[in-house]
Amino acid sequence: MDNVTFVSADEAVKYIRSGNRVFIHGSAATPVCLLEAMQRRYRELEHVELVSITTMGDVNFDAPHHRRSFFFNSLFVSAATRSVVNSDDGDYVPMFLSQIPQLFRTNILPIDVALIQVSPPDKHGYCSLGTSVDIARAAIDTAKYVIAQVNPLMPRTHGDSFVHVAKINAMVFHSAELPEVDYALTATPIMEKIGYNIASLVEDGATLQLGIGSIPDQVLKNLGNHKDLGIHTEMFSDGIIPLIESGIINNSKKKVNIGRSVTSFITGTRKLYDYVNDNPGIRVMDISYVNDASIIRQNPKATAINSAIEIDLTGQVCSDSIGTYQFSGIGGQMDFIHGASLSKGGKPIIALPSQTNTGISRIVPFLKEGAGVVTTRGHVHWVITEYGMVDLFGKSLKQRAKALIEIAHPNHQEMLDRSFFKRFEKVEDQ
Incomplete structure (x- = not known):
């Protein structure tokens, strides 16, 4: 210098x-x-x-x-x-x-x-x-x-x-400590259960995309018996380190960037920042490349794990707003949901707690007025809560509504059943 x-x-x-x-x-x-x-x-x-x-x-x-x-x-x-x-x-x-x-x-x-x-x-x-x-x-x-x-x-x-x-x-x-986030500290029993459910869908040889937050971190904690996993994700955090060090993540089955973990940004603790420092096994790339569906689809068993604010009974996913209130953004959810759906053996996953911290159902008859649809019902595949997993791909409106009700919080299933009847069964009686 x-x-x-x-x-x-x-x-x-x-x-x-x-x-x-x-x-x-x-x-x-x-x-x-x-x-x-x-x-x-x-x-x-x-x-x-x-x-x-x-x-x-x-x-x-x-x-x-x-x-x-x-x-x-x-x-x-x-x-x-x-x-x-x-x-x-x-x-x-x-x-x-x-x-x-x-x-x-x-x-x-x-x-x-x-x-x-x-x-x-x-x-x-x-x-x-x-x-x-x-x-x-x-x-x-x-x-x-x-x-x-x-x-x-x-x-x-x-x-x-x-x-x-x-x-x-x-x-x-200007020397300054980077901001740190430890997602392990924010985990709850519900998130742990969701992470377990997601991990059960991850196959050996899969290429993972992990969104932001505690749920992806919990998924990683349940992959200790997997083999030959790869990373192609817009973001990663500390949970990846032990899986790389143990050889579970080795990127050997990928078709693009074989042997290297690919991300676009990194957020975690100082341990993570030190780990990626001058580490040729990790490539931090332009988002237009990392999130390009034509790149994502080339890796086998691309498994994309993303979250949502709410999902309606037809499968429309709102991930960026609470009604008209802008809470986050579209981000890379659709990039990876679509890319994973085109991958051979790919699994696009939307994961969310069944209800909010105040007890409001996240599986709803209709999205809130003004809510933004990030993942359309034509793109949605797997939906996971702490109560189970359903694959909506290829299902009719009635089939997917019934499936989503099954993984809703028990406190809200009666309300959702009534909404189902009002929307579908009552129409047939007229």
Whole structure:
């Protein structure tokens, strides 16, 4: 780093102008020090549009005094942005995760400034995007100006993550611990049961995609007797480490990236960040590649595990909103549900607790008014709760409704039976 010039965060963000569109590197790579420096300029800036997917770290995007200065146009909603996205000072773009890079590359959403976080440059001048390549690769490639937080605690990952210092217009050296999430700590007995049910469907030689949260972590804990598993997923966390170390995950049966685990971003604990550091067995790739159904389908027995907020009796899956309230986003669910359905021996899986923490059924006669359908009833296959598993593929409306009622919480089955009768049986009597 001897030949690299560093500036302060306040100096670096001076390039941002009113009316700019600013990309924010996401997940564990969220460049908090750059965002704080940008926000300190709120009195000087107006109508700066912020775009990102999931952000992490101690950043407040919903401060009242920032309202005139920043507008958050989210491509996936996370806890840090949920409030502002559902206000007058934010919005949400419904989009398959695999296609977000097209927004940048085709100038539908041209990026003026990209705020990123990278590892220190190597002797050849290459930094690494570390934990998050996802949509950042396209943003950096197309941005007019790139500002980087250089963090020695950012792991150096292999794949599509390398960025030469010549591409970076301003570099800020700032050492900071990456945000950590331990999904094992958030598990409940219900999630443990769902994880067990899902694991029973996973075959030896399967290629796994795991969504975010405790349920995927519980699935991994139940795969200790499996063989020759592979990983091709948009995201992974700590639960994968023991399976790789034991040889259960060896990627030997994959047809694409044989012998390597493929992901697009990494979120977990420091143990995970250290594990992926300079690890050639893990490739962190552009999301337009990882989530491409034509790539996913090439791996045998692609098993895609995703979650939902609610599902109606015909199989329509809402995963991104609670009625009109935008809770998360489309993300990569449909990319992998469709890709797995085309894979030889593939299993697309939607997993959800049978009811909410307040006792409301997640299997419902009708989705809430305003709810978004992420996975259509034409795409849905396996649905799993703590009460069992059903495969809706090829089933009629009545058949799938009866099947879903069987895996609903017992407290709600009578209500769902009445809804079934009102919708189907009563019609036949007229």
